[in-house]
Structures are given as structure tokens and as C-alpha cells.
Amino acid sequence: MKPFALSKVYQLLEPGPVVLLTTVRRGTANVVAMSWHMMVEFEPPQLACVVSNANYSFGGLRAVRECVIAVPASHLAPVVVKVGNSCGCDTDKFAAFGLTKVPAASVTPPLIEECFANLECKVTDTRFVNKCNIFILTVLKAWINPAQKNRKTLHHSGYGKFVIDAQAIKLKSRMR
Amino acid sequence: MKPFALSKVYQLLEPGPVVLLTTVRRGTANVVAMSWHMMVEFEPPQLACVVSNANYSFGGLRAVRECVIAVPASHLAPVVVKVGNSCGCDTDKFAAFGLTKVPAASVTPPLIEECFANLECKVTDTRFVNKCNIFILTVLKAWINPAQKNRKTLHHSGYGKFVIDAQAIKLKSRMR
Secondary structure (H helix, E strand, O other), X not given: OXXXXXXXXXXXXXXXXXXXXXXEEOOEEEEEEEOOEEEXXXXXXXXXXXXXOOOHHHHHHHHHOEEEEEEOEHHHHHHHXXXXXXXXXXXXXXXXXXXXXXXXXXXXXXXXXXXXXXXXXXXXXXXXXXXXXXXXXXXXXXXXXXXXXXXXXXXXXXXXXXXXXXXEEEOOOOOO | OEEOOHHHOHHHHOOOOOEEEEEEEOOEEEEEEEOOEEEEEOOOOEEEEEOOOOXXXXXXXXXXXXXXXXXXXXXXXXXXXXXXXXXXXXXXXXXXXXXXXXOOOOOOOOEEOOXXXXXXXXXXXXXXXXXXXXXXXXXXXXXXXOOOOOOOEEEEOOOOEEEEEEEXXXXXXXXX
């Protein structure tokens, strides 16, 4: 893993990829698929995400207040679906679906080796959790995995339907 | 415009497209580009979005508490960039960039004819606005424009760089 500039983290998440969220609950790491997230601030990078209180990851995220957001490329679509369709309450999803845990530098939940980007995050605001399951996260450290060459992300539009990034276009713009 | 089921609205926004946000301020409609949004609830569809208080649209959204989220397809990328790089304070962006206003059914801000989907929204929670410019919106009515055949969306990753949807894949999944 290679460090990635915090000032550019928004370029990973602003396009709306489905991500994998790792958490720790009672000492055990878990992972879930997540599409409901958005950037909130450029730098230090802050984001908001929705983790349902019906979800096993919710308890760990609220208690430990740390997580990793790992960005999978398109070839991991079948793994993303398996992760999203199983529960950490009865499955070690890392072992079951071939995801490799890598220790993070500043948080307890692990990075995922197979993802091309990993963001170590701290929960910095829980005031919106009771109202609508929204957690505010601050990215402490970001990593790019040079071994993962495929960086085309997946965008979920319901029931296992994904669109994959294709052509990139670059227009002259001042918009950050 | 053809009505679109509220229960499926998340399928339009969950993939993270850049959208156009219309608002009204002192009786005048304005439009801005926005990528920082996420779904919060399936049905009735609720979403969160970030509108900076440095932005001209902020005042109108906070005062009128209504907006339209219009989803542009890939051929509108040059228009999206122009909309994002200009200010409603000194420009009628609809006239300047060839966007056609269509009256909405239940809110004051207009729909946009050139977009393939339009969502009429009410601001239903402003408690997060002062803290981090997050507005919670509830979608009251959704429209699909059958005349707009291109529905490949744009995903912004900074400074006018967009990736365009390409191949769609469908995997068996229970994940809504």
C-alpha cells in the first residue's frame, strides 16, 4: 500500500462507487457493502454515510467509532454482492469470500488488500445517528494499492445491478 | 415527463451521478451542479445533500425549502461544467446554457426538460445545515422524461474529470 494525499480523497468517493466498510465488533473484524455515502468536506476529508441500525456493522461502528472504507474495482462485483448478502453475525466474510485483512496504521478495523484504495476513518460526529443512521467520518489516512491495476469502480443501482466506469472525459473546469 | 415510482427513486441516485439542483431565490430560479448527495431512506425516498453556504443556491434552498434534483446524461457534460462554473448571482444559467424550465407539480423550483429524470423535493430537516451544510430532502414526486433516451450518467472526480457509465452487469442479489 502506498500513501495517498488526503487532499485528493474526494476524487475517490465523489463519483459514488460502491465501497466495502470494515469495522470491529467485540474484537472481531467485519465487512459490509455500502453505497449510501457522500463527501461533506474536502480537507481534512470528511464524509457522511448511512449504516442501518438493522445492520450488524452498526453496533461496531457506533461503539468503536472507527472504520475503513475500501474501494473495490469492477472485477470484485461478485465479492461485493456476497459481502452484501451475508451477515457478520454468523459469517467471517473475509475468510468466506477471499478478502485479505491488512493492519491499518491508525485504526483498529483492517484495510482490504484486494481493494485499490483504502481510507482509515474515525467517526467524528454521531449526532445524526439516532435520527437517520448517518455517521460523519473524518479520513485520517489514505492508501492506494499499486498492485491493483484495475481502478474502474462499480455503481450500484439496486438488486445486484451495477454500472461500471468506462470512458473518462476531461473538460476544462474550475470546479474542484 | 412521465411519473416514476417513488419506490425506485433510489435506483437513480444510489449510483452517485452528478446532478443539477434547481432552487428559487427571491422569485428567480437558479441551477447548480452537485455531486455530494446520498440516499438516506428508500421509501418515502429521502436523501442528504451538501450545499455550501458559499454557494448562491444555499440561501434559496434554506429559505424556500424546496428544490428539484435533475439527472443529466453524459452528453450534457459540457453544460454541467458551465453550470458549475458560473453563479446565479449574475447569470440566468437556464437561458445562458440552453436549459428549459418546466413547471413542477408540487414545488416552486422548475424541472429541467433536457434531463432524463427529475425529482421534486422538500427540505424536511435542516438541523444539520449550520453544522455541515447538510440538507435532508424528501422526494415528493419523480419524473422520467421518455424523450431523453440517453441515460448514461456522469460521475465527477474533480476539476471537470468525469467517468461515464458503460457496461451494466446484473448479479443475483437480495440487496435492495
